[in-house]
Amino acid sequence: MLELKSATFRYPVRRPRRFRPWATIPGPGIRDVNLNLTSGTILGLVGPNGAGKSTLLQVMSNLLPLEDGELNVEGASTLESCKEIIGYMPERVTWNGPGTAQQEIERLCTMRNIDFTKGHDLLDLVGLGTRSRDDLSTFSQGMKQRLSLATALLGDPKILLLDEPLNGLDPVAQGAFRTLLRQLSDRGSSVVISSHTLSDLERIADEFVLMHHGRIVANGPLNEIERDLGLLATLEIAGLGNPPTSFGEGIEVQDIPLEDDEDWAYRLHLEDGEWTTQRRSELGSEATFTRLKQVPASLETVISAATGLEIEDAGFAILSEVEPDE
Amino acid sequence: MSDRLQSIWAVGLHDAKRRVRSQRMLILAPLVIFLLCAACWGFADSRIVPAGLVVNSPADVLFLSSTSIVFICTLSVVLLGFDAISKRRLTGELAIDLTQPMPRSDYALSQLLGVWLSAMLPTIIGIFIGTFLIQRQMGVWPALGDLSMFIISTGLLLWWYTSLQLLASSMARDIGASVTLGVGTWLFFVFLWLIPTLVIAQSMGVDVTDTTSLAFDRIQERIDLFSPNGVYQLLMETRLSSASQPHLSKISIWISAIVWSILPTYVFCSRIKHLKP
Numbered sequence: 001m002l003e004l005k006s007a008t009f010r011y012p013v014r015r016p017r018r019f020r021p022w023a024t025i026p027g028p029g030i031r032d033v034n035l036n037l038t039s040g041t042i043l044g045l046v047g048p049n050g051a052g053k054s055t056l057l058q059v060m061s062n063l064l065p066l067e068d069g070e071l072n073v074e075g076a077s078t079l080e081s082c083k084e085i086i087g088y089m090p091e092r093v094t095w096n097g098p099g100t101a102q103q104e105i106e107r108l109c110t111m112r113n114i115d116f117t118k119g120h121d122l123l124d125l126v127g128l129g130t131r132s133r134d135d136l137s138t139f140s141q142g143m144k145q146r147l148s149l150a151t152a153l154l155g156d157p158k159i160l161l162l163d164e165p166l167n168g169l170d171p172v173a174q175g176a177f178r179t180l181l182r183q184l185s186d187r188g189s190s191v192v193i194s195s196h197t198l199s200d201l202e203r204i205a206d207e208f209v210l211m212h213h214g215r216i217v218a219n220g221p222l223n224e225i226e227r228d229l230g231l232l233a234t235l236e237i238a239g240l241g242n243p244p245t246s247f248g249e250g251i252e253v254q255d256i257p258l259e260d261d262e263d264w265a266y267r268l269h270l271e272d273g274e275w276t277t278q279r280r281s282e283l284g285s286e287a288t289f290t291r292l293k294q295v296p297a298s299l300e301t302v303i304s305a306a307t308g309l310e311i312e313d314a315g316f317a318i319l320s321e322v323e324p325d326e
Numbered sequence: 327m328s329d330r331l332q333s334i335w336a337v338g339l340h341d342a343k344r345r346v347r348s349q350r351m352l353i354l355a356p357l358v359i360f361l362l363c364a365a366c367w368g369f370a371d372s373r374i375v376p377a378g379l380v381v382n383s384p385a386d387v388l389f390l391s392s393t394s395i396v397f398i399c400t401l402s403v404v405l406l407g408f409d410a411i412s413k414r415r416l417t418g419e420l421a422i423d424l425t426q427p428m429p430r431s432d433y434a435l436s437q438l439l440g441v442w443l444s445a446m447l448p449t450i451i452g453i454f455i456g457t458f459l460i461q462r463q464m465g466v467w468p469a470l471g472d473l474s475m476f477i478i479s480t481g482l483l484l485w486w487y488t489s490l491q492l493l494a495s496s497m498a499r500d501i502g503a504s505v506t507l508g509v510g511t512w513l514f515f516v517f518l519w520l521i522p523t524l525v526i527a528q529s530m531g532v533d534v535t536d537t538t539s540l541a542f543d544r545i546q547e548r549i550d551l552f553s554p555n556g557v558y559q560l561l562m563e564t565r566l567s568s569a570s571q572p573h574l575s576k577i578s579i580w581i582s583a584i585v586w587s588i589l590p591t592y593v594f595c596s597r598i599k600h601l602k603p
Contacts, residue, residue: 064602080427083426089422093419103340107340
């Protein structure tokens with residue numbers, strides 16, 4: 001549905017010289033990104049701040065031009081037809097008026113050449129129907145996010161690009177948002193949704209793309225990424241009565257805090273391999289387990305595993321991203 | 327083509343309506359209307375016209391009233407349009423606008439149209455009320471040709487300032503810089519234009535101590551072709567009596583007006599085409 005081939009875009013960073021005060025050098029951005037978005041997929045775009053998630057979304061939405069590489073959108077031959085297929089929600093639009101949500105949506109309906117009633121319906125859909133005539137300056141951040149989402153849904157786009165859409169949404173709205181995305185995906189729309197928190201997207205996305213330093217460091221379903229990176233090696237177990245006396249060789253055992261009515265709890269880390277169903281069943285048939293779950297990998301862990309950087313360095317390495325003259 | 331024009335008009339009209347309802351319009355509109363009416367009323371009364379000014383006809387009154395257009399209406403364009411692009415860019419709304427399936431050049435034209443229409447509304451109201459006041463003071467209506475020229479020239483002048491202001495707004499990284507660029511441009515053309523005129527005239531060997539001399543008048547007219555206010559004044563002078571007509575040919579004045587209408591607009595559209603929100 002949407003394909004990026006060796007896509008590169010880098011923001012120019014000013015480096016004035018004595019005789020060339022306007023000189024710039026290539027700064028942060030995205031480099032050599034290959035991505036294939038299939039129909040009906042919800043793709044989670046994850047990475048630390050400055051990884052290039054927003055830039056990638058802006059490139060996909062045709063806001064930023066590619067310096068190198070290709071962007072192909074199925075069924076779109078011109079830039080305008082491409083934009084008709086794509087709905088884009090930027091990160092934190094501050095919508096501070098003057099004007100109302102209704103006026104804003106009607107303005108965008110005019111730009112898309114679609115009927116105002118469709119815009120009004122979308123305001124109802126995102127829960128702003130009763131506040132549509134209120135001044136935007138009275139809106140909370142969550143309401144502004146809803147309005148941004150409504151604008152992205154205008155024209156029934158086949159591809160939806162959402163930049164940090166969960167920021168500012170309350171848990172109820174987040175639930176409704178997840179349901180809406182699933183409905184859109186079931187109808188064949190493709191969704192790309194970015195977040196700097198992996199756990200935010202675990203319940204929404206079918207596949208993930210992990211970004212760091214403007215490059216894709218891993219992609220695919222989360223369990224496949226974790227398996228490839230060797231992150232399925234940690235298991236938390238807890239239970240009642242006597243704990244298992246032995247866990248076998250090659251397993252590192254660590255005590256962890258007990259939860260309600262638990263007599264024991266451990267974190268088990270395999271030195272090699274992953275916790276397959278067979279390995280789990282070998283943990284001890286006499287013990288009564290109340291908890292037996294894979295430990296979800298944090299974003300830092302995944303990035304660290306994918307890049308080979310220390311966890312402490314993985315988050316802050318972006319600061320040294322600007323490269324010398326190329 | 328007509329679909330594109332309709333779309334530009336619809337978005338421009340939408341933006342204009344929002345600006346007309348804005349708080350700053352509540353302040354600016356009465357000022358613009360009041361000043362235009364006061365100018366028409368005052369210049370049409372021979373008893374209170376400042377010494378040295380000759381007012382023989384409604385065309386003369388319209389010409390003299392055009393000074394208030396140069397001062398207040400151009401400033402109102404600056405104040406209405408300084409945040410047209412820069413604010414939307416800062417809030418993220420521009421990114422949403424630019425992802426809509428509307429060509430960026432059309433979007434740029436709709437933004438120009440929105441600011442221009444909102445600035446034109448109080449100006450047109452002021453001009454029409456002023457016309458009635460001229461008739462009341464002098465007992466004659468301004469000729470249709472004179473009035474049409476006054477409105478067309480004023481519309482062009484406001485379009486030129488709109489394109490300059492929106493260009494400034496699109497170049498500025500913050501709203502403060504946008505205001506500074508806009509007001510700076512306005513100050514340069516309204517108050518400081520005489521300085522480059524004098525410098526150029528002096529360098530060409532014209533005596534600048536006598537600004538009423540024919541030689542200075544001729545060189546000033548030529549230099550004025552490079553200023554929006556100058557071209558506006560020259561356009562207005564073409565409707566005056568033969569003694570007050572500009573020395574330049576009408577064609578050169580109109581060519582300058584066309585260049586002023588196209589060039590900043592083209593630069594602004596080009597800027598929006600390549601803008602990274």
